[in-house]
Every structure is written in C-alpha cells, then in structure tokens.
Amino acid sequence: MSQTTIKTHFREIEGRSPLYLALLGGLLVLVGLGLLAAFMKGTYGHHITGMNNQVVWGLPHIFAILLIVAASGALNAASFASVFGRVVYKPLARVSALLAMTLLIGGLVILVLDLGRPDRLIVAMTHYNFKSIFAWNIFLYTGFLAIVAVYLWFMMEKRMNRYVPVAGYAAFLWRLILTTGTGSIFGFLVAREAYDAAILAPLFIAMSFSLGMAVFILVTLASFLGTGRPLGDLVLRRMKNLLGIFVAGVLYFVLVYHLTNLYATRLHGIEAFVLLHGGIYTFLFWFVQILIGSLIPLLLLFHPVWSQSRKVIAAASGLVLVGGFAQLYVIVVGGQAYPLELFPGYDMSSAFFDGVVAGYTPSLVEWMLGIGGTGFAFLLFAIALKFLRFLPTSLADDKVDPHAAGVSTATRPATAGA
Amino acid sequence: MSNESSAKLSRRQFITGAAAAVAGLTVAPGVFLLKPADAASPNSDKPRWGLLIDTSKCADGCTACVRACHEENGVRSLGRPKTDAQWIRKVNLTDQASGHEHSLPVMCQHCEHPPCVDVCPTKASFIRPDGIVLVDKHTCIGCRYCMMACPYKARSFIHEPLTDQKPHAPRGKGTVESCTLCVHKVDRGDGTTACAEACNRDGHGAMVFGDLNDPDSEISQRLKQYGSTAIRADLRLNPGVRYQGI
Ligand code: SF4
Ligand code: SF4
Ligand code: SF4
Numbered sequence: 001m002s003q004t005t006i007k008t009h010f011r012e013i014e015g016r017s018p019l020y021l022a023l024l025g026g027l028l029v030l031v032g033l034g035l036l037a038a039f040m041k042g043t044y045g046h047h048i049t050g051m052n053n054q055v056v057w058g059l060p061h062i063f064a065i066l067l068i069v070a071a072s073g074a075l076n077a078a079s080f081a082s083v084f085g086r087v088v089y090k091p092l093a094r095v096s097a098l099l100a101m102t103l104l105i106g107g108l109v110i111l112v113l114d115l116g117r118p119d120r121l122i123v124a125m126t127h128y129n130f131k132s133i134f135a136w137n138i139f140l141y142t143g144f145l146a147i148v149a150v151y152l153w154f155m156m157e158k159r160m161n162r163y164v165p166v167a168g169y170a171a172f173l174w175r176l177i178l179t180t181g182t183g184s185i186f187g188f189l190v191a192r193e194a195y196d197a198a199i200l201a202p203l204f205i206a207m208s209f210s211l212g213m214a215v216f217i218l219v220t221l222a223s224f225l226g227t228g229r230p231l232g233d234l235v236l237r238r239m240k241n242l243l244g245i246f247v248a249g250v251l252y253f254v255l256v257y258h259l260t261n262l263y264a265t266r267l268h269g270i271e272a273f274v275l276l277h278g279g280i281y282t283f284l285f286w287f288v289q290i291l292i293g294s295l296i297p298l299l300l301l302f303h304p305v306w307s308q309s310r311k312v313i314a315a316a317s318g319l320v321l322v323g324g325f326a327q328l329y330v331i332v333v334g335g336q337a338y339p340l341e342l343f344p345g346y347d348m349s350s351a352f353f354d355g356v357v358a359g360y361t362p363s364l365v366e367w368m369l370g371i372g373g374t375g376f377a378f379l380l381f382a383i384a385l386k387f388l389r390f391l392p393t394s395l396a397d398d399k400v401d402p403h404a405a406g407v408s409t410a411t412r413p414a415t416a417g418a
Numbered sequence: 419m420s421n422e423s424s425a426k427l428s429r430r431q432f433i434t435g436a437a438a439a440v441a442g443l444t445v446a447p448g449v450f451l452l453k454p455a456d457a458a459s460p461n462s463d464k465p466r467w468g469l470l471i472d473t474s475k476c477a478d479g480c481t482a483c484v485r486a487c488h489e490e491n492g493v494r495s496l497g498r499p500k501t502d503a504q505w506i507r508k509v510n511l512t513d514q515a516s517g518h519e520h521s522l523p524v525m526c527q528h529c530e531h532p533p534c535v536d537v538c539p540t541k542a543s544f545i546r547p548d549g550i551v552l553v554d555k556h557t558c559i560g561c562r563y564c565m566m567a568c569p570y571k572a573r574s575f576i577h578e579p580l581t582d583q584k585p586h587a588p589r590g591k592g593t594v595e596s597c598t599l600c601v602h603k604v605d606r607g608d609g610t611t612a613c614a615e616a617c618n619r620d621g622h623g624a625m626v627f628g629d630l631n632d633p634d635s636e637i638s639q640r641l642k643q644y645g646s647t648a649i650r651a652d653l654r655l656n657p658g659v660r661y662q663g664i
Contacts, residue, residue, distance in 0.1 A: 045578035045591050052500035053574045056562040116560015116575060116592030124559050127540040134539035134563050190653055191533060191569035340571050342524070342649050343664065346511040350524075352504045352571065359500070 015386035034372010054358030063370030067107030073212015082168025106377025194335030210246035232397030293323010486616030527657030
C-alpha cells in the first residue's frame with residue numbers, strides 16, 4: 001500500500017540559535033544530575049533512595065515506564081501514516097519514529113542505572129531465562145529500537161521508500177507487543193492483588209497511545225515554534241482529537257479494571273485502599289489521575305472554543321502526562337504499599353512491616369535519576385534534529401492535506417511544498 | 419489512485435494478527451505459574467528438603483529462630499528497619515473472628531514452583547533438585563523483580579555495602595537474598611537448620627526439618643498423621659515449608 005502525497009521537504013535544524021544552545025545546555029545539566037545520582041547509588045547503595053524491602057520499585061521505575069510507554073505511543077503519527085494511510089501524518093512520521101527511539105533509550109537508561117548491580121549489564125545480556133517476562137522485554141526493547149531504526153532508514157532513503165509500509169506495519173505490531181510486555185511485567189505477579197489482572201496489558205496499550213500522543217504534541221509544538229517553521233491547525237486539530245479519544249480510552253480501561261476488581265470479593269481490600277482510604281494513593285487517583293489528568297484535559301480538548309488555542313492544547317497534553325505519572329505511581333508504588341495478604345481472616349503484624357501499608361517517600365536521588373533519563377531522551381532527540389533531516393520545513397495546512405486545495409494526490413505536482 | 423479499500427483490508431488483517439500475537443504473549447507467562455502443583459511426591463528417590471512448623475508450639479514473643487538464623491548467616495541490622503535484610507521473621511496473627519492469637523516464623527517457603535525463579539531475567543534465582551531455592555549472587559543484577567513476585571515477602575535487597583560476612587553465606591550490595599534453608603548445613607549433612615536447632619534448644623520443638631520425599635522421615639510422618647497448611651495455598655506453589663495449627 002503506497003500513498004502518494006505532496007512532497008514534503010525535510011531539513012536539519014540550524015542548531016546555532018541561543019535558544020537551541022540553551023536547550024542543549026539545560027538538558028546536559030539534567031543528564032549530569034542523573035549521572036550523579038547513579039554514581040551516588042553505586043557508591044552508597046540504594047539506602048540513599050526511598051526504596052526499601054517493602055517498596056522495591058519506586059520513582060525511577062515510574063519515570064522509566066512512563067518513558068517506555070510513551071515511546072511506543074510516540075510512534076502514533078508514523079503508524080497512522082504508514083499503517084492506516086493517513087497522509088496528514090506522513091510529514092511527521094520521521095520525527096515520530098525518532099522520538100519513539102529516544103524516549104525508549106531514556107527509559108532503559110533509567111532502568112539499567114537503577115539496577116542493584118548495573119555493572120552486570122553484560123550478565124543480563126548473556127544469561128536469559130525465557131520464562132521471565134523481564135527477559136522477554138529485553139528483546140522487545142532492543143527489537144523495537146532495531147525495527148524503528150530500519151523504518152526510519154526506509155523513510156529517509158529514497159530508494160527504500162517503497163518498503164516503508166512494510167516496516168511501518170512491523171513497527172506498529174511490535175509496539176503493541178512491547179506495551180503488552182510492559183503491562184505484563186505487572187499483569188502476571190500473582191502475589192499482589194493490585195497486579196494480578198490480565199487487563200493491565202490493554203490498559204498499558206491505551207496509556208501508551210495517550211501518553212505518547214501527549215508527548216508528541218508537545219514536542220511538535222516546541223520544535224516548530226522553536227525553529228520558526230509553520231505549523232497549520234489541521235494536523236494539530238487531528239492530533240488533539242486523537243489525544244482526547246485516547247484519554248477516554250484509558251479512562252474506560254481504568255473503569256473496567258476497578259469494576260472487575262470490585263466484583264471479586266477478595267480484591268475489595270485493595271480497591272478500598274486505592275479508591276477510599278489509601279491517603280496519597282487515593283488522592284493521586286481521584287484528584288491527579290482522574291480529575292487533572294483525564295477529565296480536565298478532555299474538557300479542554302473538546303471544548304469548542306478553548307480547544308482552538310494552542311496553549312490550551314499544550315496545557316491539556318501536559319496535564320495528560322501529569323495524570324499518567326500519577327496513574328503509574330498508584331499502580332507501581334500503591335500496588336506494593338498495600339500489604340500482602342498472607343493469612344486471610346487474620347490481622348497480621350511483624351518486625352518486617354507485615355500487615356501495614358508500606359511507607360515510601362521518593363528521595364532527591366530518585367528524582368535526579370528519573371529526570372536525568374528524561375533529559376537524556378530529549379537530548380538525543382534535539383541533537384538528532386541537528387544532524388539529520390527529521391523535521392519537515394513546513395506543516396502549514398495546504399502542505400499537509402492534499403485534499404485541502406481540492407487537488408487529487410496523484411496529480412499534485414511533486415514540487416509543491418518546496 | 420485510491421487506497422481506501424486496500425487500507426481497510428490491511429488494517430483488518432493487521433489487527434487480527436496483532437491480537438493473536440498479543441494473546442500469545444499474555445497467556446504464555448501465566449502458563450508457567452499454573453503448572454500442576456502436585457503435593458511433594460513421597461517415595462521419590464531424590465530428597466526434597468522442607469520444614470514443618472507447629473504454630474501451637476511456637477511461643478509468642480520468642481525470637482530464638484530469628485536470632486539464630488541471622489547469627490548463622492551473618493545477617494546484621496544496620497539500624498534501618500525498612501532496608502535491613504530479614505531472612506526469617508516472627509509474624510503475629512490475630513483471628514479476626516475469634517481474637518485467637520498465633521505467632522509463627524515466616525521465611526522463604528522454598529516453593530516447588532517458585533515465582534521468583536520464573537521471573538528472574540538472568541536465572542540468578544534458581545531451584546536445586548532437592549527443592550532449595552537460592553540466589554546466585556554472581557548473576558543477580560539487582561532488578562528486584564523476584565521480590566515483586568514472591569507472595570511471601572521472603573526476600574531482601576541489600577541496600578548498602580556489607581562488611582564481615584560468613585564464608586558459607588556470601589552476600590553483596592545490590593543483590594537479593596533470602597533464607598537458604600541453611601544449605602551449607604544441609605550439604606554437610608547436619609540434618610537440620612539453625613532456626614530449627616535454636617527452637618529445639620529453647621525447648622519449644624516447633625520446627626522440624628527433613629526430607630519430604632522420604633516416607634520414613636519425621637517430617638513426612640507428621641505430615642501424614644496431622645496434615646498441614648501451606649501459606650497462600652490458593653497459588654498452588656507447593657511450598658516446602660508447611661504449617662500446623664493455622
Ligand atoms: S517463598 Fe518467595 S523467594 Fe522463596 S521460593 Fe517461594 S517465591 Fe521464591
Ligand atoms: S534481583 Fe536478582 S535474583 Fe531477583 S530477579 Fe533480579 S536478577 Fe533475579
Ligand atoms: S533455614 Fe536457615 S536460613 Fe532459613 S530461616 Fe532457618 S536458619 Fe535461616
């Protein structure tokens with residue numbers, strides 16, 4: 001399936017403006033903070049973090065999962081262009097693939113640096129337990145990077161253009177499997193009531209669509225604005241509508257998750273914990289995830305007047321990310337903080353925090369590591385824009401939609417948009 | 419050139435393909451956790467080591483087993499309860515219906531189908547043919563996925579540098595550890611564990627160590643006569659540590 005469209009021109013960004021250099025400088029500082037955090041952890045051990053023997057995965061994992069899930073979703077634009085034949089997104093396909101790769105790398109860097117023994121990375125790459133979803137994920141992640149790299153190459157190398165749809169399909173399929181794998185890391189932990197649910201896989205897929213779209217909208221706005229390239233309303237309006245649909249999709253899965261849990265009596269404890277009396281987790285769920293991160297963005301994105309404004313669209317995207325962060329916090333930390341039930345029907349206590357909600361306060365080191373990895377993802381992205389032709393010179397409305405001018409795609413002269 | 423129909427077709431083909439792949443992924447890992455968990459099969463010629471804990475004999479407030487274990491294996495508190503390692507802990511239970519109180523030790527249950535081993539990406543968590551579940555400290559990368567997966571909260575992560583270890587119980591910063599069923603004692607033929615020894619020494623006799631596969635062993639005899647409970651039996655992990663009186 002090949003789509004003929006008006007020719008889009010891509011050009012590297014100049015990368016000499018004070019704004020760009022300031023951006024690079026800022027990102028480098030963030031990366032430096034992350035490295036410092038990793039160094040401190042390596043030297044003193046994990047006791048300088050808030051993580052403990054009850055909450056073993058904390059803030060770094062939330063950052064990492066957010067980036068990994070968003071990476072898969074950042075591929076949305078490319079997928080819609082190559083897989084679903086949406087020509088509007090075609091000019092954005094390259095940036096979308098690039099962002100997908102850099103976000104994933106950022107997330108993986110955080111995960112690796114948070115290992116108790118990051119120095120044993122080579123062990124992780126040479127000893128595989130094929131029963132472990134974690135080991136599968138190592139292949140899913142590296143496979144994703146490889147497929148998207150090939151996909152990008154096909155897009156950027158004229159002679160390979162005709163294989164773009166094939167690579168697009170492969171990448172799309174792979175990203176679904178990848179997010180399923182990420183969700184399954186939790187979905188198959190039978191030990192913990194919050195996790196033992198197959199619905200976590202589709203929930204993570206839905207989250208990847210919405211979080212990835214939100215990041216992509218923000219990055220698109222920033223890079224066009226920052227480089228002074230025209231960005232029409234057409235593509236932006238489509239993206240914000242899609243974001244709204246994805247946010248609603250996540251809400252739907254969240255609803256199904258909690259309703260099915262409420263149906264099972266044995267899960268009433270964890271449900272009451274998250275929904276009613278879990279303190280910070282209940283607050284994050286209702287106030288941040290649902291209200292700030294879902295309902296308000298939905299209102300902003302679909303309001304007939306407000307949604308015309310780019311600032312509003314950007315704000316909504318930002319809120320979706322804040323909501324996603326809260327959602328992952330509730331899933332990852334909340335799921336561990338809720339005590340394991342070893343003896344149903346008994347109240348339990350011990351010197352090892354049995355039967356009580358585990359305490360966890362993220363430390364500065366964890367924030368530094370998470371922010372450092374995020375900074376690294378965007379640093380790679382910003383540098384890549386300078387050296388290769390990822391960014392279209394214009395996304396003005398008549399340049400993205402061949403139908404806007406009423407001319408058929410096939411007859412449109414190839415030089416249009418130059 | 420119109421691509422509408424071909425786009426639709428491909429989309430449908432594509433979605434079915436994706437669904438199949440996704441289904442394969444989501445079902446497969448579960449299968450491993452649902453392997454038939456037979457009870458220990460007596461009469462097998464291989465030993466399967468286990469512990470039987472009689473909670474009616476386990477004294478409230480006694481922590482002899484905990485102290486003995488940590489002494490035997492060089493586990494020391496660093497004064498930070500949340501990150502200190504605990505190989506064995508005393509758990510106090512109060513029956514919500516009757517108010518009846520129990521106290522009992524919980525350690526790694528040496529599951530026959532250990533989730534910690536299933537999830538460990540590097541095979542650092544492994545189960546020996548005699549049923550003892552261990553962590554290879556040389557291949558553990560400190561991902562803590564096994565801790566997420568263990569239903570008994572049996573494992574500890576070492577959060578900071580350690581000094582002063584016992585040669586038979588290697589430990590290390592950034593790796594995960596748990597009760598080894600005193601594998602060094604088992605392998606040299608002591609026929610007991612430090613916790614069970616201490617419990618006997620203090621006159622409680624609440625812990626029996628032995629071979630679950632040997633029908634003549636004390637542990638098998640007692641299991642046969644009185645039956646036992648596995649913690650979280652619903653998960654069908656067939657733990658090697660069994661309880662009486664709960
Ligand atoms: S109790 Fe936990 S650590 Fe021990 S074998 Fe079972 S799952 Fe593994
Ligand atoms: S922490 Fe070590 S033993 Fe546990 S799953 Fe990870 S690598 Fe395996
Ligand atoms: S069997 Fe050994 S290692 Fe395990 S709890 Fe008892 S004393 Fe500790």
